[in-house]
Amino acid sequence: MPLPESALSAQNPILKLENLHRSYGYKPVLKGVDLTLHAGEVVCLMGENGAGKTTLIDTVLSRLRPPVGTIAYNGKTIESAADRAELLSRAGVLGHEAGVFADLSALENLSLFYRAYYGHVDEVGDKRITNLLGMAGLAHRQHDLVRTFSRGMRQKLGICRMMLHSPDMLFLDEPLSALDTMGVAFFFDVVAEFRQGLCALVVTHDAAPFRRVANRFERLENGRIS
Numbered sequence: 001m002p003l004p005e006s007a008l009s010a011q012n013p014i015l016k017l018e019n020l021h022r023s024y025g026y027k028p029v030l031k032g033v034d035l036t037l038h039a040g041e042v043v044c045l046m047g048e049n050g051a052g053k054t055t056l057i058d059t060v061l062s063r064l065r066p067p068v069g070t071i072a073y074n075g076k077t078i079e080s081a082a083d084r085a086e087l088l089s090r091a092g093v094l095g096h097e098a099g100v101f102a103d104l105s106a107l108e109n110l111s112l113f114y115r116a117y118y119g120h121v122d123e124v125g126d127k128r129i130t131n132l133l134g135m136a137g138l139a140h141r142q143h144d145l146v147r148t149f150s151r152g153m154r155q156k157l158g159i160c161r162m163m164l165h166s167p168d169m170l171f172l173d174e175p176l177s178a179l180d181t182m183g184v185a186f187f188f189d190v191v192a193e194f195r196q197g198l199c200a201l202v203v204t205h206d207a208a209p210f211r212r213v214a215n216r217f218e219r220l221e222n223g224r225i226s
Helices: 005-010 053-062 081-089 105-119 123-136 152-163 181-197
Strands: 015-022 026-035 042-046 067-072 091-095 167-175 198-204 216-221
Touching: 015 053, 015 152, 026 053, 026 198, 042 053, 053 091, 053 198, 067 081, 081 091, 091 152, 091 198, 105 123, 105 152, 123 181, 152 181
Parallel strands: 042 198, 042 216, 091 167, 167 198
Antiparallel strands: 015 026, 015 067
């Protein structure tokens, strides 16, 4: 269930976007986006194709060009490369692709990503990987190459990858894509288990599945959130 508005308003925001702009060449896409996300909050972002929903996520997470406007993480404005690296280290991302390696097994994928975050897989890492694979229903396939997985299985492994480092922000672009009923249930189990410590921005065309978890629905239109 969504956290009550009173509980959210008492918290400092994890992520705050103010007057965010982004253009492709001479074509403006984002024209002054304002958005605030608190811990425990799931916000669904709606809009037509080409409205700039994915561009908004890419702008927040970009390692390259800084945007026009302000991005603040835990009250600190992102200005330097070190600031941006800190923000990226606390983000979990799932896009149209699962972001895993087809020529590695499920277990090898998660071990590799865990080492990338922490340097080695310790007892805590082993337990977290095992728990996530179990929640995803992939434990019995953990030693199989990902190239043998269906698209839905890869998406579930992508959710596991996204949650490995206990992020406090999730950026999800159509996260239910290719998931079957059990996969959708797994996704919402993850949201329910971890939501109090994180915020989530979900890009979706279908609001219905998120009505039981979303705190609010926003619409991106003409480059602004309305």
